[in-house]
Amino acid sequence: MLHKNVNDAEVDELKRRRLSIAFGLERMGLIAVRAPILSCLILVALVVAAIFGIQRIKIDDSLSQLFRSDTKEFKQYEEVTKRFPSTEYDVLVVVEGKTLLERENLEKVRDLVTDLQLVDGVRGLISLFSARQAPEPGKLPAALFPNELPEGEAYDKFIQTVKSNEIIRGKLLSEDGTLALIVLSLSPEIVSNNKLSTTIGEIRKVMAEDLEGSNLSRQLSGVPVMQLEIRNAVERDGLIYNIAGILAGCIIAILFFRKISFMVIAAFPPLLAILLSLGVLGWAGFSLNMFLNVMTPLIMVISFADSMQLTFAARDRLIAGEDKYTAFRNAVLVVGPACVLTHATAGISFIALQFSDSELIRAFGEAGLVATVIALIAVLSLVPVFGVLLVRHEQAFAAKFQSADLGVNALRRFCAFIAVRMVGHPGLFSVLALLLVGGLGVIYANLEPRYRLADQVPDKEQAVQASDRLDAKLTGANPIDVLIEFPKGQTLYSPETLQVIADVHSMVEKQAGVGNVWSLETLRRWLAEKAHTNDVATLKEYVDVIPEHLTRRFISADQTAVVVSGRVPDLDSAQILPVVQKLDHALDTVRKKYPGYEVAVTGLSAIAARNSADMISKLNHGLTIEFLLVAVFIGLAFRSVVVMLACILPGIFPVVLSGTLLWLMGEGLQFASVVALTVSFGLGLSATIHFLNRLRLESPPGTSAALAVERATVLVGPALILTTVVLACGLGVTVFSDLPSLRLFGWLSAFAMVAALIADLFILRPTAMWLISTAERLRGARKAGSVI
Numbered sequence: 001m002l003h004k005n006v007n008d009a010e011v012d013e014l015k016r017r018r019l020s021i022a023f024g025l026e027r028m029g030l031i032a033v034r035a036p037i038l039s040c041l042i043l044v045a046l047v048v049a050a051i052f053g054i055q056r057i058k059i060d061d062s063l064s065q066l067f068r069s070d071t072k073e074f075k076q077y078e079e080v081t082k083r084f085p086s087t088e089y090d091v092l093v094v095v096e097g098k099t100l101l102e103r104e105n106l107e108k109v110r111d112l113v114t115d116l117q118l119v120d121g122v123r124g125l126i127s128l129f130s131a132r133q134a135p136e137p138g139k140l141p142a143a144l145f146p147n148e149l150p151e152g153e154a155y156d157k158f159i160q161t162v163k164s165n166e167i168i169r170g171k172l173l174s175e176d177g178t179l180a181l182i183v184l185s186l187s188p189e190i191v192s193n194n195k196l197s198t199t200i201g202e203i204r205k206v207m208a209e210d211l212e213g214s215n216l217s218r219q220l221s222g223v224p225v226m227q228l229e230i231r232n233a234v235e236r237d238g239l240i241y242n243i244a245g246i247l248a249g250c251i252i253a254i255l256f257f258r259k260i261s262f263m264v265i266a267a268f269p270p271l272l273a274i275l276l277s278l279g280v281l282g283w284a285g286f287s288l289n290m291f292l293n294v295m296t297p298l299i300m301v302i303s304f305a306d307s308m309q310l311t312f313a314a315r316d317r318l319i320a321g322e323d324k325y326t327a328f329r330n331a332v333l334v335v336g337p338a339c340v341l342t343h344a345t346a347g348i349s350f351i352a353l354q355f356s357d358s359e360l361i362r363a364f365g366e367a368g369l370v371a372t373v374i375a376l377i378a379v380l381s382l383v384p385v386f387g388v389l390l391v392r393h394e395q396a397f398a399a400k401f402q403s404a405d406l407g408v409n410a411l412r413r414f415c416a417f418i419a420v421r422m423v424g425h426p427g428l429f430s431v432l433a434l435l436l437v438g439g440l441g442v443i444y445a446n447l448e449p450r451y452r453l454a455d456q457v458p459d460k461e462q463a464v465q466a467s468d469r470l471d472a473k474l475t476g477a478n479p480i481d482v483l484i485e486f487p488k489g490q491t492l493y494s495p496e497t498l499q500v501i502a503d504v505h506s507m508v509e510k511q512a513g514v515g516n517v518w519s520l521e522t523l524r525r526w527l528a529e530k531a532h533t534n535d536v537a538t539l540k541e542y543v544d545v546i547p548e549h550l551t552r553r554f555i556s557a558d559q560t561a562v563v564v565s566g567r568v569p570d571l572d573s574a575q576i577l578p579v580v581q582k583l584d585h586a587l588d589t590v591r592k593k594y595p596g597y598e599v600a601v602t603g604l605s606a607i608a609a610r611n612s613a614d615m616i617s618k619l620n621h622g623l624t625i626e627f628l629l630v631a632v633f634i635g636l637a638f639r640s641v642v643v644m645l646a647c648i649l650p651g652i653f654p655v656v657l658s659g660t661l662l663w664l665m666g667e668g669l670q671f672a673s674v675v676a677l678t679v680s681f682g683l684g685l686s687a688t689i690h691f692l693n694r695l696r697l698e699s700p701p702g703t704s705a706a707l708a709v710e711r712a713t714v715l716v717g718p719a720l721i722l723t724t725v726v727l728a729c730g731l732g733v734t735v736f737s738d739l740p741s742l743r744l745f746g747w748l749s750a751f752a753m754v755a756a757l758i759a760d761l762f763i764l765r766p767t768a769m770w771l772i773s774t775a776e777r778l779r780g781a782r783k784a785g786s787v788i
Contacts, residue, residue, distance in 0.1 A: 021637040021693060026336025029380030030329060036385045043382070047272070050279025057282040067607050067615075068359040074611075077602050080483055083556045084563050087479045087604075089191050090222045091203065093182035094466040096473075097216035101159050101177045103149055105214045110145065112210040113182060119206060121190035121199040124549040126183040128168045133530075167526060171516050174473040181474060184222075185549045191224050200228055221466035221477055229458045233738045234288055252726045256408060256718075257315070259397075261390040266311040269382035270303035276378060277371040286367050295367060298679065300730045301753070302346050303375035305686045305723040306339035310383040312408075312719040319398050324391040328384035336380055338693035341637055342686040343376040345630050349682025352626045353675070357615050361675065368679070408718050415717030415761075419710040422765035426773065429766035437649050437656060437763075444659035450668030451573040451612035453478060453604070458738035471569035475515025480580070481603040482508055482564040482587065487596030492559040493536050498524070500594050504564050507586050513579040516567040519554050568605050576609040612671070619674045626681060627652060634685070638692065642771045647688050650764040654684045654755035658748055672741040676748045684756030687720045688764055695768065705772040709765055717761075724757040 032039040067074055081088050093116070099105050113127045131144040144165060150158050163169060163177050172181050190199050200220065207218045254263040277299050310328075313335045317327035350372060353365030391397070422429060454464050470477035482504050490497050498520075505521035508514055523542060528534050543551060555562050568576060584601045591599050630651065635644025655677050662673060695712040699705075731753065734746020 021696075022337035022340035023637075025340045026332060026380065028377065029332040029336055029384055032381040033325075033328065033332075033384040033388060036389050039381065039385050040389070043272070046276060046279075049283075050276050053279030053282035054275075055282065056285075057278065058287045065360045067604075067611050069357045069611075071357065071611070073602070073607055076483070076600060077604070077607050080481060080563065080602050083561060084481070084553060088223055089186045089188055091184040091186060091200070091220060091224050092222040092466065092470065092477060093184060093203070093207065094179065094219045094221060094469050095182065095211070095216050096179040096218075096469060097214070098178055099214075100180060100216060101162070103151065103155055105216060106149065108211055108214050109180060109216075112207060115206045115210055116182065116184060116203065119184075119199060119202050121186050121195060122184050122203075123187050124185045124547050126172065126185075126550065128162065128172045128180055130172075131162075131165050131167045166529070167522070170474065171518070176473075179469060179473040181470065186224055191227070196224060196228055197232075200225060219463075219466035219469070221463045221470065226457045226463045229463050230456070230739070233458045237734070237737045237739070237742060252722055252729075256722060257311075261392070262311060262315065264390055265314075265383055265386045266307050267304070268386060269307050269379045270300050270375070272382060273303040273371075273375040273378035274299045277374045280370060280374060281367055284370070286363065295371060298368065298731075299371045299375055301727045301749075302343065302372055303379045304726055304730070305690075305720075306335075306342060306376075307379045307383055308719045308723045308726075309335050309339065309690055309716070310379065311387075312716075314383075314387055316715075318391070318394055321398055322394075324388050324394055327394075328387040332380065332384055334697065335690070335693070338690045339380060340376065341634065341689045341693070343372050344637075345633065345685045345689065346679075346682040347372045348630055348633060349626060349679050352622050352629075352678060353619075355622050356619055357611070358671075361615075361619070361671070364675070411718035411721055412714050415713045415721075416710065418717075418761050419713035419765060422762065423706045423709050423769045426766040426770035429762070430770040433649050433653075433763040433767060437653050440656035440660050441652070443663050444656040447659055447663055448574070448668040449613040449616035450670050451608055451616070452570060453608065454570050455670065455672075455740045455744075459740050460738045467570055470567075474567065476567040476569035478568050478570050478605045479603050480514060480566050480568050480583075480601070480605045482566075482583075483561060483598070483600045483602055484564070485561045485598040490596070492520075492555065492562070493540055496594065497597075498536070500590060500597050500599075501562060501564065503590050503593075504587065504599060507590070508564050508566050508583065511566075511579065511583045511586065513576075514566040514568055514583065517564065518566075519564040520562055521564070565603075573609045573612045576605055577613070580606045580609045616669050616671060616674055619671075619678065620669060623655065623674065623678050623681065626678065630682065630685065634689065634692075638696070642768075642775050643692055646692065646764065646768045646771050647685065649767055650688050650756070650759035651681060651685050653759040653763055654752040655681050657755045658752045661751065662748070670741065670744060672745040673748055676745045677752065680749050680752035680756070684752060684759075687716075687724070687756055687760040690716050690720065691760060691764060692768070705769055709769050709772075713761075713765060720757060720760060724753055728753050 067077075093112075095109055095112070097105070100109070110129055113125065113129050116122060117125055129143070129145050133142045133144055144162065149155060159177070163173065163175075165173075169175065172183075173179070184203070186196075186199065190196055203220065207220075211218055250263055250267050254260065257263055257266065274296055278295070281295070310331050313331035314324075314327045317330055318324065322330070347369050350365040350368035353361050353368070356362055356365075454467065457464055467477040484500060484504060486492070486497055501519060502521050502524070505517060505519045509517045520539075520543070524534070524539060527538060527542065543555070553563075554565065568579065580601055587599050587601065591597070627648070631644050631648050634647050635641060638644075658673075658677055658680070659669075662668070667673070691712055694716045695708055698711040698715070699708040728750040731746050732750035734742050737743050737746065
């Protein structure tokens with residue numbers, strides 16, 4: 001086995017060359033160790049402050065948060081939600097069954113509608129029981145459903161009348177009469193605070209009691225329900241991630257170090273980095289959301305790799321006979337520069353996210369950058385502090401593990417086996433790596449952007465299932481709106497305005513893919529058919545008697561704007577975008593005919609369809625730019641063109657391999673996947689940087705490139721393998737999430753981390769060897785000094 005007894009020669013060589021790839025920043029880790037007791041007291045105070053900060057973290061469960069930006073389209077969407085807030089506060093009750101319209105079941109559904117109106121926080125509802133009969137002259141129309149339902153043949157005839165009613169057919173009752181939609185309008189103050197959980201729970205209780213024994217299925221959907229399910233999933237996932245991350249780190253550390261003290265030294269700094277980072281994010285006012293929810297495993301990823309490298313380096317020195325103060329000091333001086341550089345590359349990955357149009361993704365990048373800085377300080381400071389406080393009887397420890405370090409020695413033998421074979425034919429392996437990465441890159445380039453609202457909502461809960469049923473029976477659950485704003489001098493009931501509304505309503509109805517269309521024109525048509533009147537005064541009279549929460553769905557409070565609202569199924573944005581574009585193009589005729597009126601297609605579905613593909617593409621292009629920036633940054637830090645070139649292939653490989661896997665699975669690039677790849681690229685370079693840093697130290701004048709590569713592999717390989725296992729487990733635990741986007745983020749990040757290890761062992765080694773040898777031949781025998 002190749003193994004070099006570590007001693008001060010490495011540090012002396014480093015000083016001799018006066019070269020620090022971290023520009024001396026690693027020395028911050030030596031400050032705390034000068035007064036370890038005082039440092040621990042300061043740590044306790046910071047932990048207490050962090051606990052209070054964590055309690056300040058709120059959850060952002062808004063479904064539109066991903067598209068929140070300064071664009072005109074999003075500002076228009078926000079304006080519509082303020083003026084027509086119905087969809088933000090609607091709970092959709094979906095009742096379904098083949099026996100729905102049987103007399104007994106229909107009575108149960110009517111009881112349900114009556115009781116739901118009494119639930120605290122419900123300010124109104126719409127259901128099939130809201131339908132009215134044809135109005136009689138001078139009288140308000142009577143309810144379609146009488147107090148006592150008819151029986152026998154009269155009941156069958158009545159049901160046919162219900163199923164053919166223009167107001168509810170295809171809107172509140174499916175064409176086949178097996179699904180009924182009840183729309184509950186909640187008070188805004190209920191949706192925006194913790195009372196939402198109580199209200200939704202009461203609605204579920206009423207549904208269960210009133211429909212007991214009916215054999216009818218009942219499910220809830222709508223924005224408030226989705227928000228609550230997201231909120232619950234985020235809280236539950238955070239607990240799972242914390243526990244799983246702690247267990248993974250501790251178990252792996254204790255298995256290989258076989259001492260509680262070294263488990264604490266390696267695993268506790270990353271855990272404290274998590275606590276401190278979350279505390280700072282809480283004090284800084286960050287809100288927990290579907291992306292920030294993965295901050296815990298990400299902090300573990302960022303900090304645990306370097307914590308293990310420092311611990312391994314100090315442990316090797318202790319086994320070599322150094323005292324604990326010298327061992328941990330030298331570990332910081334030798335490994336610390338690489339730790340600073342790995343955190344810097346991770347920081348660049350998070351900075352790259354700042355170029356996104358999404359405020360959510362930019363906030364994720366900001367939080368990640370803050371966490372990266374805190375993790376670096378925590379690891380560099382706490383590993384040596386815990387080391388000098390917890391390590392006891394260095395001589396006995398060295399004597400024991402010099403001959404009984406089975407786990408680590410086995411990993412070193414494996415690393416030596418790989419290294420010897422990789423440096424045997426560096427040119428051949430380098431060419432094969434170039435061809436492989438190039439081929440995978442071609443496949444990656446064919447990935448298409450994908451986005452579905454259902455991927456942002458827990459798919460193991462009711463909301464998505466209920467939305468699927470609405471997609472199947474009532475043309476969809478997702479609203480798409482056309483906003484009509486009146487010019488000065490025109491009122492809601494002026495002939496020109498009513499004609500504009502009628503034209504837009506007709507166009508939305510005719511648009512393929514859009515159904516369940518509602519507007520003021522719906523009421524006008526009903527009055528024209530049933531009351532045989534187009535009188536504006538009658539229309540105004542009906543609007544005035546409709547409850548305000550219903551009129552606010554289509555008419556603004558100041559009566560200067562209306563919306564024509566339709567529904568579309570929850571399909572991929574690539575399928576919804578043509579629908580939105582065709583509808584918007586068709587409305588150009590209205591805009592030309594009535595130039596004073598502002599007509600715009602909006603709604604969350606329209607915003608997602610228009611913006612998601614562009615935003616994902618920009619993130620993907622930013623990842624390409626990140627490749628170049630990080631390579632140049634590492635090259636500058638090492639002051640070496642060879643290093644810059646050596647890190648490109650192993651850095652790109654995990655990304656293109658992960659993209660190829662997505663392609664093979666029939667998946668495209670989603671927000672979660674492209675963000676995962678962006679972050680994983682920066683984090684995956686940790687192994688590359690630690691190897692190159694060790695290779696630099698193992699390359700004094702006169703050392704062959706092959707021997708230097710083998711030594712560096714043996715010394716850093718075990719730590720790299722162990723950290724990859726821990727990090728993959730920490731990220732992979734997200735597969736237990738109810739949120740599809742988080743599951744995708746987790747398993748893809750874990751896969752990319754494993755791919756990064758493969759690239760480090762099988763691509764970086766021969767590539768570095770080949771580049772070094774080539775550089776040496778070009779420089780000739782006259783060149784002295786480092787091989788890098």
